[in-house]
Amino acid sequence: MADAYGADDHEELTTERIPAPGGDDPSLVRSAADDLERAAEAALRPRRLEEFVGQRVVREQLSLVLQAALGRGRAPDHVLLSGPPGLGKTTLAMIIAAELGAPLRVTSGPAIQHAGDLAAVLSSLDEGEVLFLDEIHRLARPAEELLYVAMEDFRVDVVVGKGAGASAIPLSLPPFTVVGATTRAGLLPAPLRDRFGFTGHLDFYSSEELERVLVRSAGLLGVPLAADAAAEIAGRSRGTPRIANRLLRRVRDWAQVRGDGTLSLAAARAALEVYEVDALGLDRLDRAVLTALCTRFGGGPVGLTTLAVAVGEEPETVETVAEPFLVREGLVGRTPRGRVAMPGAWAHLGLTPPAAGNTLFG
Ligand SMILES: Nc1ncnc2c1ncn2[C@@H]1O[C@H](COP(=O)(O)OP(=O)(O)OP(=O)(O)O)[C@@H](O)[C@H]1O
Numbered sequence: 001m002a003d004a005y006g007a008d009d010h011e012e013l014t015t016e017r018i019p020a021p022g023g024d025d026p027s028l029v030r031s032a033a034d035d036l037e038r039a040a041e042a043a044l045r046p047r048r049l050e051e052f053v054g055q056r057v058v059r060e061q062l063s064l065v066l067q068a069a070l071g072r073g074r075a076p077d078h079v080l081l082s083g084p085p086g087l088g089k090t091t092l093a094m095i096i097a098a099e100l101g102a103p104l105r106v107t108s109g110p111a112i113q114h115a116g117d118l119a120a121v122l123s124s125l126d127e128g129e130v131l132f133l134d135e136i137h138r139l140a141r142p143a144e145e146l147l148y149v150a151m152e153d154f155r156v157d158v159v160v161g162k163g164a165g166a167s168a169i170p171l172s173l174p175p176f177t178v179v180g181a182t183t184r185a186g187l188l189p190a191p192l193r194d195r196f197g198f199t200g201h202l203d204f205y206s207s208e209e210l211e212r213v214l215v216r217s218a219g220l221l222g223v224p225l226a227a228d229a230a231a232e233i234a235g236r237s238r239g240t241p242r243i244a245n246r247l248l249r250r251v252r253d254w255a256q257v258r259g260d261g262t263l264s265l266a267a268a269r270a271a272l273e274v275y276e277v278d279a280l281g282l283d284r285l286d287r288a289v290l291t292a293l294c295t296r297f298g299g300g301p302v303g304l305t306t307l308a309v310a311v312g313e314e315p316e317t318v319e320t321v322a323e324p325f326l327v328r329e330g331l332v333g334r335t336p337r338g339r340v341a342m343p344g345a346w347a348h349l350g351l352t353p354p355a356a357g358n359t360l361f362g
Pocket residue numbers: 041042044045046051052053054055084085086087088089090091092181183213241242245
């Protein structure tokens with residue numbers, strides 16, 4: 001039957017349901033068999049809070065929220081996790097469900113095209129279930145509005161019929177917990193942000209923390225990782241565990257094919273050179289952004305969209321994948337008039353900045 005959300009004329013929304021630990025299916029991961037990188041990444045995910053490296057403040061705060069909820073026997077407040085990609089938001093959502101002994105439902109803002117999609121997901125949640133909404137900032141406005149009510153009053157209004165004859169039938173929902181993840185917390189409208197009882201911001205990891213991630217991952221992969229090699233890989237991982245684990249797998253490949261299987265410092269350096277990851281950890285996209293900024297736009301200022309076109313990427317990719325690290329490293333500055341190359345950018349590329357007076361920082 002058609003409903004007023006327009007949910008009758010499109011493909012069925014796919015969500016993934018991950019059972020509580022101890023259920024029939026012991027898997028806690030959401031890997032797809034045809035996506036080897038994702039599967040390899042999933043295999044390295046910490047399953048419990050105590051295994052989660054770094055982010056001490058968020059870990060402690062979250063631990064209190066979860067322990068208190070468990071003590072009261074109630075679903076915890078909704079949780080919002082923000083921060084750049086690859087820092088562990090999905091991992092933490094899975095850990096939250098595991099720590100609560102609750103099943104986890106996984107979907108994302110872009111997967112929910114109509115409010116009816118979200119109504120269908122919400123009305124099928126079991127009591128205590130954790131709903132992970134990745135990229136929550138990309139939810140469509142009607143779905144967002146439905147979510148406010150569901151989060152606050154545990155209710156969805158199912159609209160039946162169309163036009164003047166339409167009526168809303170309130171459907172009450174069992175208590176559940178939304179874990180929202182976003183790379184762009186600033187884009188969330190205040191009413192939605194306010195529905196989250198706890199917000200954790202994930203920050204880039206220190207080299208020492210990434211070394212711990214790498215040692216743990218090498219142990220899980222069963223490969224011998226020298227301490228100096230771990231330090232070398234950590235130093236080039238841009239403060240991001242996902243990148244650290246990815247580089248570790250590439251160094252392992254190199255060691256297996258061209259070395260003796262040992263992940264030594266020499267193997268790490270040789271492999272990272274093959275994969276064009278430089279000493280600062282900049283990859284092809286980062287260097288493309290910096291090079292375009294310096295050589296095509298004279299160091300800026302240049303708008304994000306123009307810069308993205310120049311490197312053949314989406315503005316969102318440049319803004320969320322490359323830029324946070326470049327800004328954090330002091331290589332790129334964000335000004336009201338656009339992006340600018342900082343002195344370190346020219347030095348890193350071995351270029352000479354334009355003469356004084358021609359740039360913002362000249
Ligand atoms: N604190 C951590 N300790 C150990 N490993 C971690 C940690 N955080 C992340 N990882 C590893 O990094 C990988 C990426 O993490 P995750 O998918 O949770 O990031 P994310 O923030 O959800 O990224 P995205 O926003 O792109 O979805 C995971 O597979 C996990 O193995």
